[in-house]
Amino acid sequence: MFRHKGKGRTYIHNVRLASILSFVAGIVNITGVLSVKVLTTNVTGHFAFFSEDLSNKNYGLAIVYLLFILSFLLGAFVSNFLIEIISRVKPEISYTIPIAIEIIILCIVGWFGSNFLLSQFHEQIIACSLLFAMGLQNALVTKVSQSVVRTTHLTGLFTDLGIELSQLFFYRKTTEFKQLSKNIYLKLAIIGCFFLGCLVGGFVYRTFELKTLVFASIFLIVALFYDNLRFHFYNIKRKVQSR
Numbered sequence: 001m002f003r004h005k006g007k008g009r010t011y012i013h014n015v016r017l018a019s020i021l022s023f024v025a026g027i028v029n030i031t032g033v034l035s036v037k038v039l040t041t042n043v044t045g046h047f048a049f050f051s052e053d054l055s056n057k058n059y060g061l062a063i064v065y066l067l068f069i070l071s072f073l074l075g076a077f078v079s080n081f082l083i084e085i086i087s088r089v090k091p092e093i094s095y096t097i098p099i100a101i102e103i104i105i106l107c108i109v110g111w112f113g114s115n116f117l118l119s120q121f122h123e124q125i126i127a128c129s130l131l132f133a134m135g136l137q138n139a140l141v142t143k144v145s146q147s148v149v150r151t152t153h154l155t156g157l158f159t160d161l162g163i164e165l166s167q168l169f170f171y172r173k174t175t176e177f178k179q180l181s182k183n184i185y186l187k188l189a190i191i192g193c194f195f196l197g198c199l200v201g202g203f204v205y206r207t208f209e210l211k212t213l214v215f216a217s218i219f220l221i222v223a224l225f226y227d228n229l230r231f232h233f234y235n236i237k238r239k240v241q242s243r
Contacts, residue, residue, distance in 0.1 A: 011182055011186070013145075014145050014149050014186060015185075015186055015189055017141060017144065017145060017149055018149045018186060018189055018190045018193070019189050019193045020193075020219060020220075020223045021137060021141050021149075021151040021223075022151040022152075022189075022190045022191075022193040022194040022197065023193040023194070023196060023200075023219065024137070024151075024197060024216045024219050024220060025041050025134060025137065025151045025152045025194055025197060026193065026194040026195060026196060026197020026198040026199075026200075026201060027197040027198070027200065027201035027204075027212060027213070027216040028040055028041060028106070028130055028133070028134060028197075028201075028213065028216055029041040029194075029197070029198055029201075030197070030198040030199075030201040030202045030205065031130075031201055031205055031210065031212045031213055031216070032126075032127060034202070034205050035123075035126070035205075035209065035210050036123040036124075036126050036127050037123075038068065038123075038127040038130075038131075040127060040131050040134055041134045041152040041153055042072075042134075042152060042153030042155070043068065043069045043072050043073075043131070044153070044155060046065045046068045046069050047065075047069065049061075049065045050062050050065035050066055053065065064124055068127060068128060068131055071127075071128040071129075071131040071132045072131040072132065072134060072135040072138075073135060074135065075131065075132040075133060075134065075135020075136040075137075075138075075139065076135040076136070076138060076139035077135075077139075078101075078132075078135075078136065079098040079135065079137075079139035079140050079143070080139050080143055082094075082097045082098055082101075083098065083140070083143055095140055095144060096224070098136050098137075098139070098140045099136075099137075099140065099220055099224060101133075101136060102133045102136045102137055102217075102220060103217045103220050103221060105129055105132065105133040105136075106130075106133060106213040106214065106216055106217040106220075107213070107214055107217050108129075109126055109129050109130065109213055110210050110211050110212065110213030110214035110215075110216075110217070111211060111214055113126050113210040113213070114209055114210045114211070126210075130213075134152045137151065138150055138151065138152040148186075149186070149190065150190075151190060151194070154190075154191060154194060157187050157190055157191055158191070160183075160187060161184065161187045161188070161191070164180055164183050164184050164187070165184065167180055168184075197216075201215075
């Protein structure tokens with residue numbers, strides 16, 4: 001799911017990766033909205049608010065929205081920077097550090113964040129932390145899947161889905177239709193899991209509030225262990241078969 005790259009990466013790897021990470025992104029998104037009233041999985045809206053406050057000379061608020069944007073950008077930068085460095089030494093675990101950082105951020109904000117919802121300043125720190133974590137995740141999944149999968153916002157996905165659905169009326173060859181159907185299924189999986197994450201996160205938030213983020217991090221931990229176990233299982237299987 002994480003380890004396979006290039007020709008070794010299959011459609012199923014991308015579906016699994018897209019499903020789990022879009023589900024996590026959905027949980028983070030609804031938790032950010034309910035706790036600090038900030039969308040934390042994309043920056044499109046923040047650009048609009050930044051421009052509005054800048055034009056209205058609300059420079060303090062404009063700076064806040066600029067920090068939101070830069071937090072997501074910094075997360076993406078750090079994620080790819082770490083992957084590039086680690087891949088030169090141990091390429092098979094190059095994804096581990098960005099995911100581990102995301103898990104740590106979600107756990108810290110989830111477990112201790114409620115104690116800091118005392119002022120607007122603390123809420124903004126929480127929002128920046130979540131945007132940084134989602135920047136990490138989006139860059140990671142984009143890098144691993146070679147830009148096939150993005151999991152933290154849906155605008156581009158709905159655009160691509162609309163285009164591909166319209167192409168169903170024109171692509172008649174079996175191979176073309178099959179590939180198109182797979183692309184549509186992948187996007188529906190991302191959209192469906194993101195929506196499910198938002199829905200589940202919303203219900204969990206009623207009881208656990210910001211600790212819902214710890215719930216999201218558990219899914220990332222399970223994904224890492226699952227990927228690791230499968231890797232070692234197939235390694236052992238190959239060694240046994242080669243004897």
